[in-house]
Amino acid sequence: MKILVTGGAGYLGCWVTYELLQKGHKVRIFDRMCFGYPEEADWLKDTNVEIIQGDIRHWQEFPDLFNEIDVVIHLAGLANDPTCALCPITAREVNVDSTVELARQSSQKGVRKFIFASTCAVYGKGIGDWLDEDSPTNPISTFSQTKREAEEKLMILAHENFSPVIARFSTLFGYSPRMRFDLAINQMVSTAERQKRIEVRGGGNQWRPFLHVRDCARAITLICEAEQQKIHNQIFNIGHNSLNKRIIDLAQEIASVIHGTEIDVVRDDEDLRTFRVQFQKFITQFHFQPEYTIQKALQEITDWLERYPHEDPFFDKYINVLQFKKLRKIPVQEGGEPTAPLFIPLAKPVMGHEEEDAVIQAMRSGWLTSGHNIHAFEQNFASAVGAKESVAVSSCTAAIHLCLVEAGIKAGDEVITPPITWVSTINTLLNMGVKPVFVDVDPLTYNIDPRQIEEKVTEKTKAIIPVDLAGHPCDLDEIQKVADKYHLLLIEDAAHALGAEYRSQKIGSIAKRTCFSFYATKNITTIEGGMITLSNSEEAKYLRILATNGLADTAWDRYGRSAFLRPQELITAGFKYPMSNISASIGMEQIKKLHSFNSIRQRLATRYFYSLSEIDEITLPTVKDYVQHAWHLYIIRINSQKVNKSRDEIAFMLRQENIGIGIHFYGVHLHPYIQQVCGVRPEDCPTATKISDEILSLPLHPLLTEENIQYVVDAIKKVIYYVRHH
Numbered sequence: 001m002k003i004l005v006t007g008g009a010g011y012l013g014c015w016v017t018y019e020l021l022q023k024g025h026k027v028r029i030f031d032r033m034c035f036g037y038p039e040e041a042d043w044l045k046d047t048n049v050e051i052i053q054g055d056i057r058h059w060q061e062f063p064d065l066f067n068e069i070d071v072v073i074h075l076a077g078l079a080n081d082p083t084c085a086l087c088p089i090t091a092r093e094v095n096v097d098s099t100v101e102l103a104r105q106s107s108q109k110g111v112r113k114f115i116f117a118s119t120c121a122v123y124g125k126g127i128g129d130w131l132d133e134d135s136p137t138n139p140i141s142t143f144s145q146t147k148r149e150a151e152e153k154l155m156i157l158a159h160e161n162f163s164p165v166i167a168r169f170s171t172l173f174g175y176s177p178r179m180r181f182d183l184a185i186n187q188m189v190s191t192a193e194r195q196k197r198i199e200v201r202g203g204g205n206q207w208r209p210f211l212h213v214r215d216c217a218r219a220i221t222l223i224c225e226a227e228q229q230k231i232h233n234q235i236f237n238i239g240h241n242s243l244n245k246r247i248i249d250l251a252q253e254i255a256s257v258i259h260g261t262e263i264d265v266v267r268d269d270e271d272l273r274t275f276r277v278q279f280q281k282f283i284t285q286f287h288f289q290p291e292y293t294i295q296k297a298l299q300e301i302t303d304w305l306e307r308y309p310h311e312d313p314f315f316d317k318y319i320n321v322l323q324f325k326k327l328r329k330i331p332v333q334e335g336g337e338p339t340a341p342l343f344i345p346l347a348k349p350v351m352g353h354e355e356e357d358a359v360i361q362a363m364r365s366g367w368l369t370s371g372h373n374i375h376a377f378e379q380n381f382a383s384a385v386g387a388k389e390s391v392a393v394s395s396c397t398a399a400i401h402l403c404l405v406e407a408g409i410k411a412g413d414e415v416i417t418p419p420i421t422w423v424s425t426i427n428t429l430l431n432m433g434v435k436p437v438f439v440d441v442d443p444l445t446y447n448i449d450p451r452q453i454e455e456k457v458t459e460k461t462k463a464i465i466p467v468d469l470a471g472h473p474c475d476l477d478e479i480q481k482v483a484d485k486y487h488l489l490l491i492e493d494a495a496h497a498l499g500a501e502y503r504s505q506k507i508g509s510i511a512k513r514t515c516f517s518f519y520a521t522k523n524i525t526t527i528e529g530g531m532i533t534l535s536n537s538e539e540a541k542y543l544r545i546l547a548t549n550g551l552a553d554t555a556w557d558r559y560g561r562s563a564f565l566r567p568q569e570l571i572t573a574g575f576k577y578p579m580s581n582i583s584a585s586i587g588m589e590q591i592k593k594l595h596s597f598n599s600i601r602q603r604l605a606t607r608y609f610y611s612l613s614e615i616d617e618i619t620l621p622t623v624k625d626y627v628q629h630a631w632h633l634y635i636i637r638i639n640s641q642k643v644n645k646s647r648d649e650i651a652f653m654l655r656q657e658n659i660g661i662g663i664h665f666y667g668v669h670l671h672p673y674i675q676q677v678c679g680v681r682p683e684d685c686p687t688a689t690k691i692s693d694e695i696l697s698l699p700l701h702p703l704l705t706e707e708n709i710q711y712v713v714d715a716i717k718k719v720i721y722y723v724r725h726h
Contacts, residue, residue, distance in 0.1 A: 002026045003224065004069045004111075006056055006102070007076030009033060012117070012169075014041050014177040015217035016073060021048055023221060030054055030065060031076065034327055034335060035317055038177035056098045059105070066109035071224050074102060075117045077147075080182060082321040084143040089341035095146035100153045107162040113231070114154070115223055118168045120209055120237060122148040123275035132278040133168075133235045140273060151235070158233040165223055165231045170209035170239030170277070172216055174292060175300035181313040182320055185210060185294060188251055189301040190313040192258040201266045204248030206274035211239040212292030222286045236282045240290045244276045250294075257298055331722045332656035339715035340658035344708050347521035347660075348701045350597065351586075358585040371581025377588050378531075384591055385498070385508030387533035389540035392579035392587075393547050396495045396517035396530040397424040400465065401432075402546050402577060403491045403513045403532060406539070407463060409434060414460040416488075418448040419669040419680075419688040421467045425493065426668050436678055437461065438669050440685040444622040445469070446635070446695070449687075450478035457482070463489040468497035468507065470664065470697075471523075471630030472623065476502050476510055491515060495530075498523045499598040501628035508533040518583070521701075523597055523632055524590035526583035550574025600702040601631035604709060608634055608698065611713040617642045617720050633664050634700045637691060645723050647694050653722075654696075657715040662697040 003020055007013045008029030020027050021043055028050045043049050054062055056076045066072075077095045078084050084091035103114050123131045124138035139145040154164040173185035181190045188198045211219075219238045223231055245253075248265070255261040282288055305313065316322035330336025362373060374392050382390040393399050409415065411433025417425060419438045429436045437456050442449045448466045464483055466474040476492070483490040492507070494500070495517035500507045508514045518529035534540055545552065552569040579587075609620060619637040623629050638647045645653075647663075654661050667688040669680045682689040699712055 001070040001224070002028065002068050003071045003073060004028045004030060004066065005073045005075060006030045007074075007117075009038050009041070009051070009178060010035070010075060011176045011178050011180045012172060012213055012216060013075050014038050015214050016075065016220050017041070017043055017049065019214075019217045019221040020224070021046060023225065025224075026050075028052065028065075028069065030056070030059070030062070032056075032335075035178055035323060040177040042177075056102060057093060059098070059102060066106060066111060069106075069109065069111050071113040071115065072102070072106045072111050073115045073117075073220060073224065074099060077117065078324075079143070080320050081121075081141040081143045082182075083324045084141065084146065086321065086324060087341050088142045090337070091142050091146050092149075093341065095143075096150045096153065099150045100157075103154050103157050103164060107157060107159070110161075112161060112228060113163050113165060113224065115165045115167055115220060116150065116154055118147045118151055118166050119144060120168045120170055120239070120275055120277050121273065122151070122168060123277065124273055125275075129276060130278045131237075131275055133237055133281055144273075155233055163228050163232040165233075166235040167220060167223060168235065168237045168277075169216055170211035170237075170243065172213045173210055173294070174212040174214060174297040175304055176213050179304065179313075179318055180320070181318040184208065184247065185250065185254070185297060186301055188254045189258070189298055190305060192254055192261040193302060193305050194313065196258075196260050197262045197264055198251045198255060199264045199266060200247055200251050202247070203267075204246065204251065204265055206247055207244055207276040208247060208250075209237075209239045209275070209277040209279070210243045210245055210250075210294070212290060212297055215290040215292050218291070219282070219286070219288060222288065226286070230285065236285075237277050237279045238282060239277060239279045240283065240288070241279055243290065243294075253294065254298065257295070258302075329718065331653055331719055333653050334722070338656065338658040339718055340708070340711035343658045343660060344699050344704070344711060345660040345701075346662045346697060346699050348703050349520045349525045350593070350702050351525075352589075354589040354592075355586050358589050359582055362582045362585040365581075367581045369580050370578070371584070373581045373584035373588060374579055377579075377584040377591070380588060380591050381531055382533065384594060385514075385533055386506040387508045387514070388535045389533065389537055391532040391534075391540050391543045391547065392584060393530045393532065393577045394579055395424075395519070395528055395577075396493070396515050397428060398547070398575070398577040399515035399530040399532045400425055400491060400493065401428045402543055402575070403489070403515065404428070404432065404434070404463065405546060405575075406543055407489045409462045409489075412460065413462045414458060415463045415465060416448075416453060416456055416461060417465040418467055418469075419667040419685050420446050420469060420665050420691070421465075421493065421668060422495070422665060423668055423671075425465060425467075426674065430677065434462075435460070436668075436674075438678075438680055438685050438688075441469075441688050441691070443687050443691075445472050445474075445624065446691060447472060447474045448479070450475050450482065453479065453482045454485075457486050457488070461486065461488060463491055465491045465493050467493040467495075468500060468630075470621065470633035470635050471496045471500050472621070473497055473500050473502040473507055473627045475624075480511075489513065495519075495522065496632035497630045498632075499594055499628075500630035503626050507630075518587060518590075523601070523630060524587070524594055526579065526587040526590065529579050529583045529587065545571050546574045547577040548574060549576055597702045598630060601700060602629070604700055604704055605629070605631045605634055607706070607709050608713070611709070612636070612716065615717065615720055617724065618716070631700060633662075634698045635664060635695050636698060637694045638696060640694055643720070643723050644726075647696060650719060650723065651696055653719045654715055657719065659712055659715045660699050663695060664697045665692075667692040
């Protein structure tokens with residue numbers, strides 16, 4: 001048979017691989033190798049062994065992993081109580097989620113047997129004196145709880161051609177090519193030999209079953225070779241009745257052999273884990289008898305300690321929890337563990353039951369597209385930003401387009417805009433036949449530099465579209481001076497700036513036209529949507545007509561409860577840009593929460609400032625004293641002269657650490673298509689060109705916790721420290 005062994009280079013895996021090869025099987029090892037290759041393993045150069053280095057959480061990266069595999073022996077996992085207690089989220093991801101996904105994939109690929117390495121620790125504080133496979137489980141540690149949860153989920157996957165088998169191992173002991181000294185017997189022997197003492201915690205009266213690691217490997221091989229119907233969806237306790245021991249008795253047995261050893265019973269909290277296990281089912285079915293005694297293991301371990309007199313058995317590579325702590329300090333790119341146990345998204349919408357109720361109510365009203373919520377949302381939004389009028393539309397892109405059309409801007413005209421913007425604005429201009437003229441950005445705020453606008457104005461220039469990048473308002477006074485001087489329309493792109501203020505005035509109440517976005521990641525959302533704010537009622541009315549196909553009224557006006565039936569009248573050539581009634585119903589609830597959302601964003605941004613301020617390799621955002629920032633984004637800048645890796649390399653490393661990051665934005669003027677169509681060169685906007693390769697957005701949204709922020713900070717420090725020293 002060809003057998004896939006996950007964790008095949010581990011403490012138990014080394015001997016499982018050896019036993020399988022002795023039986024004539026071919027073995028494919030899938031192992032992260034976080035403890036290194038087991039150099040003492042005899043099979044390392046065996047031609048019947050194939051080694052694939054990888055993490056079971058990312059098995060999808062290895063599409064050929066299950067090719068020609070008959071049996072999967074799943075040993076890989078986060079082992080023992082202290083290691084799992086460090087990060088229960090990671091423990092569940094590794095021991096439960098990855099196990100179940102691996103089993104599902106095994107089943108789909110035609111694997112017939114899936115042997116899962118569980119533990120007798122699932123019995124926890126044993127209910128009864130002797131515990132067999134039918135006894136109730138009572139796991140009390142994260143390690144045992146995750147193993148039991150995985151057991152339950154695996155057994156549900158069983159079908160005629162796929163047989164999960166649960167192997168509940170005793171506590172292992174003895175020599176292995178990948179040695180461990182955090183297992184009870186191995187630890188006791190090593191401390192007795194090196195320190196002449198054995199520490200017994202938890203009182204010592206707790207029971208544990210023990211089994212030599214080679215006997216356990218032999219037991220797994222027996223299950224692997226058994227007829228499928230005899231093991232189908234079965235649970236087996238793996239061990240022997242004679243090897244149930246009380247911890248204090250075990251310590252005394254070892255001390256009696258290693259002379260001069262003192263036993264120190266620590267009177268700390270009682271260890272609630274005590275289980276005396278019955279192994280008769282496995283013994284009877286497989287005629288299993290252990291070949292290795294505790295006394296033989298004592299000699300094995302003593303020989304190892306004598307063979308390596310300068311090797312510290314308490315060093316991290318022999319102690320799982322210490323190695324895991326070490327891995328958390330190493331970038332994933334170098335084989336380490338992710339800083340954040342779960343992915344932290346860059347942005348995330350915040351929805352509650354209020355939005356759900358509002359949507360349901362709108363749906364039940366029958367008014368899904370047009371409806372009364374739209375006008376109500378427009379009024380509430382105008383009030384929130386201090387505008388006289390608001391026009392709700394389908395997106396911020398639509399808002400900008402409508403403002404351009406309403407102003408009579410046409411093919412052949414020019415519009416000034418910064419290159420650090422989202423491409424939709426440029427697409428809109430190009431589709432209108434309008435030429436985008438790029439003005440470089442301020443090196444501190446990354447907003448359009450007002451000092452450079454005037455030199456780009458020509459007789460064809462009709463408008464300026466500045467962008468309030470990340471939520472920091474542009475210098476509107478200076479931009480307006482240029483606009484007034486040359487009779488240009490100022491259309492403020494405030495997609496990021498809802499809730500921001502400029503010189504104590506709310507954004508939305510200053511420029512002649514201000515356009516907002518309610519995309520899913522924005523400070524509030526309507527899923528998709530946008531808004532135009534302005535001061536003139538007649539102009540607002542015309543914008544609404546443009547947004548509804550150029551018709552004089554909407555479906556709500558024509559068919560609503562109070563409507564007056566009359567023929568539809570086309571006023572002008574318009575567009576289908578209206579906001580839906582359902583989107584507006586969400587907006588009605590979201591606008592109520594804007595202040596609280598932005599307050600959280602401000603607090604999180606402040607937290608970043610305090611935590612990242614001492615890292616020389618990055619530049620933090622600049623906030624001018626005349627603005628109130630909306631903190632849609634928190635953009636840092638990688639100081640390229642101080643690091644030997646590119647922004648993209650650092651971004652990739654942070655992504656591996658489970659940190660969602662973004663680039664806002666890569667200069668539009670750097671896209672080959674734009675360079676070809678607009679005749680623009682990178683050197684035309686040198687600041688925008690430089691920062692395009694240096695800026696990086698960090699996670700920022702109201703659902704982030706203090707712990708999330710700390711993970712982001714730790715990940716940045718970890719990656720920068722690595723870059724600094726390599």
